[in-house]
Amino acid sequence: MAKAFTNLMNDRAAAEQAKGGAPSGSPDAAGQTPAVQRVKVETRKLNFFYGASQALFDISMRIPEKSVTALIGPSGCGKSTFLRTLNRMNDIVEGARHTGEILLEGINIDGPEIDVVALRKRVGMVFQKSTPFPKTIFENVAFGPRLTGVKDRRELDEIVTTCLKRAALWEEVKNRMTDSAMALSGGQQQRLCIARALATNPDVLLMDEPASALDPASTSRIEDLIFELKENYTIIIVTHNMQQAARVSDMTAFFYQGHLVEMGHTQQLFTKPREKHTEDYITGRFG
Amino acid sequence: MTPPSRVPPLAAPIASAELQQALTRKSAVRPAEVVFSSLCLLAAWSSLGILCVLVGTVVWKAGGYLDWQFLTSFDSQRPELAGIWAGLLGTSWMIFLTFTTAIPIGVGAAVYLEEYARETWIVRFIRVNLSNLAGVPSIVYGILGLTVFVRMFDMFSREGIITRLSGRHIEAIVIAGVEIPLPFGTTLASGALTMSLLILPVIIVATQEALRSIPPSLRHASLALGATRWQTVRYQVLPAAVPGIMTSIILSISRVIGETAPLIVVGAVGFARFAPGKIGSLKDLADHPSGLLQAPFGKYTVMPVQIFNWVGQARQEFQGIAAAGILVLLGLLLILNGVAIIIRNRYQKKLRW
Numbered sequence: 001m002a003k004a005f006t007n008l009m010n011d012r013a014a015a016e017q018a019k020g021g022a023p024s025g026s027p028d029a030a031g032q033t034p035a036v037q038r039v040k041v042e043t044r045k046l047n048f049f050y051g052a053s054q055a056l057f058d059i060s061m062r063i064p065e066k067s068v069t070a071l072i073g074p075s076g077c078g079k080s081t082f083l084r085t086l087n088r089m090n091d092i093v094e095g096a097r098h099t100g101e102i103l104l105e106g107i108n109i110d111g112p113e114i115d116v117v118a119l120r121k122r123v124g125m126v127f128q129k130s131t132p133f134p135k136t137i138f139e140n141v142a143f144g145p146r147l148t149g150v151k152d153r154r155e156l157d158e159i160v161t162t163c164l165k166r167a168a169l170w171e172e173v174k175n176r177m178t179d180s181a182m183a184l185s186g187g188q189q190q191r192l193c194i195a196r197a198l199a200t201n202p203d204v205l206l207m208d209e210p211a212s213a214l215d216p217a218s219t220s221r222i223e224d225l226i227f228e229l230k231e232n233y234t235i236i237i238v239t240h241n242m243q244q245a246a247r248v249s250d251m252t253a254f255f256y257q258g259h260l261v262e263m264g265h266t267q268q269l270f271t272k273p274r275e276k277h278t279e280d281y282i283t284g285r286f287g
Numbered sequence: 288m289t290p291p292s293r294v295p296p297l298a299a300p301i302a303s304a305e306l307q308q309a310l311t312r313k314s315a316v317r318p319a320e321v322v323f324s325s326l327c328l329l330a331a332w333s334s335l336g337i338l339c340v341l342v343g344t345v346v347w348k349a350g351g352y353l354d355w356q357f358l359t360s361f362d363s364q365r366p367e368l369a370g371i372w373a374g375l376l377g378t379s380w381m382i383f384l385t386f387t388t389a390i391p392i393g394v395g396a397a398v399y400l401e402e403y404a405r406e407t408w409i410v411r412f413i414r415v416n417l418s419n420l421a422g423v424p425s426i427v428y429g430i431l432g433l434t435v436f437v438r439m440f441d442m443f444s445r446e447g448i449i450t451r452l453s454g455r456h457i458e459a460i461v462i463a464g465v466e467i468p469l470p471f472g473t474t475l476a477s478g479a480l481t482m483s484l485l486i487l488p489v490i491i492v493a494t495q496e497a498l499r500s501i502p503p504s505l506r507h508a509s510l511a512l513g514a515t516r517w518q519t520v521r522y523q524v525l526p527a528a529v530p531g532i533m534t535s536i537i538l539s540i541s542r543v544i545g546e547t548a549p550l551i552v553v554g555a556v557g558f559a560r561f562a563p564g565k566i567g568s569l570k571d572l573a574d575h576p577s578g579l580l581q582a583p584f585g586k587y588t589v590m591p592v593q594i595f596n597w598v599g600q601a602r603q604e605f606q607g608i609a610a611a612g613i614l615v616l617l618g619l620l621l622i623l624n625g626v627a628i629i630i631r632n633r634y635q636k637k638l639r640w
Binding site for chain 1: 405406502504505507508509510511512513514515518522523527
């Protein structure tokens with residue numbers, strides 16, 4: 001596992017370098033996603049219920065790989081619920097159930113043969129409130145790899161270093177790995193949580209308002225990080241901040257009262273929304 | 288040097304006599320304030336005062352009796368030879384056996400109730416009754432222990448169900464050279480199991496509180512990283528709950544050391560000239576180490592029962608002996624609580640909140 005992880009990290013690094021050599025190939029320079037992109041996550045007619053009340057109605061959505069998809073909409077519109085169905089974190093909510101299909105690379109993640117524990121390692125999650133474990137910085141990042149049985153100290157060191165670098169936190173914490181994670185600032189804690197999520201080697205990252213509790217400088221660091229990470233990861237981010245959605249995302253989906261009103265390329269959705277509702281929301285007329 | 292102010296020039300304020308008067312103190316002190324705070328101070332110091340009187344009396348009474356001979360001797364009819372060694376060993380055994388049974392069961396029950404059980408009526412019923420159980424008088428536990436452990440519902444008596452079903456009258460079984468009497472009778476095992484029942488509600492309720500105080504976000508973060516429920520409990524939730532669990536153990540230690548009534552009911556001996564498992568010294572331990580395994584299934588005494596026995600003696604010297612015993616009891620209590628508190632604080636530091 002750890003070996004595979006390291007190889008993968010190296011592959012990714014190599015891929016990044018290759019991309020760096022040819023910046024014109026970057027999808028953002030052209031302002032649109034290239035045609036070869038595949039569907040990473042897909043939902044088909046997803047209906048979600050908390051007990052008797054329905055939270056999501058017939059959500060069908062296709063999310064492209066290696067891109068950032070922003071989920072926007074007023075509070076209580078179901079975007080966080082939708083996000084949590086993608087790694088089955090809603091399983092732990094009593095009385096929660098859903099109908100319809102959720103597919104990861106075409107595989108139904110609700111299938112009886114699916115191991116939810118393995119799924120969550122591939123579909124990582126970062127919460128709104130940073131949730132570092134009350135342990136050292138090192139132990140926070142090493143927790144995921146340890147769960148999968150990585151015991152060798154050098155392998156762990158390597159994973160922790162790589163992930164902290166990817167989360168743009170390494171320079172700030174490299175000399176204080178044995179300090180408590182609780183001693184970090186809010187923005188650092190959130191980047192630590194991102195590093196921790198990266199350490200289980202996911203290919204999808206779910207972020208639930210990752211910057212809503214942070215100051216502008218920390219927010220900007222997280223946004224830069226999201227921008228860098230999408231080279232290698234499929235990122236789905238819930239945000240209340242329209243500017244943030246416009247800045248970081250390639251695709252944007254607008255949720256309203258449990259319905260998916262509209263989804264499209266971010267630029268198109270923000271400049272020429274198809275639906276009146278979307279336009280009203282993004283121009284601040286309601287929500 | 289001051290930066291240019293963007294505030295336009297303002298006129299000076301006009302002092303108003305009304306405001307001046309409203310802000311002026313009416314008197315130097317507020318009498319109600321002083322009375323109340325003095326009463327609180329008195330309440331706080333009176334508890335300390337009572338403790339001082341209590342300990343002072345005991346120390347004064349124990350004068351001359353508390354010495355090395357008292358600590359290391361078995362009991363005797365003659366006050367100058369009587370000692371608390373049997374009780375000290377018995378109480379140590381009692382603490383060890385009680386906590387080795389009560390901690391795993393108590394923590395296990397709390398983890399089940401808080402982390403695994405769904406909110407059904409039976410779970411709620413158990414929760415409510417745990418709090419009730421914590422308030423049941425200890426003598427009731429003594430009667431329970433007598434029926435369940437000492438006599439084992441008379442299952443093994445001549446007319447008991449086991450005897451009738453098996454056709455044989457079983458009095459003991461031998462496992463790995465250790466003779467286990469059936470029923471347990473008035474042995475250390477009966478006493479320790481009774482004490483476990485007594486402190487289980489305290490440990491369960493306090494552990495539940497500790498688990499509940501851990502934010503759900505910690506569990507969610509762990510689960511989202513692909514940890515199983517068990518891994519989440521084992522590596523995140525339980526370590527964070529250790530300080531709370533230790534608090535319940537500190538509370539229970541005092542009870543286990545001090546409880547007298549239930550142990551008299553389940554047959555602790557008042558006058559004992561022997562050590563559990565016949566191991567009363569390091570030499571005994573070297574001679575027959577198997578006594579360590581036999582000890583839980585033998586007769587015993589504990590310090591409070593010994594003290595109770597001394598207090599009831601006619602000769603005046605035994606009152607001093609009893610006072611000396613109380614000091615040893617308090618000393619052991621302080622030492623054990625101190626150790627538990629040190630362990631707890633260490634863990635709190637290790638937690639790095």
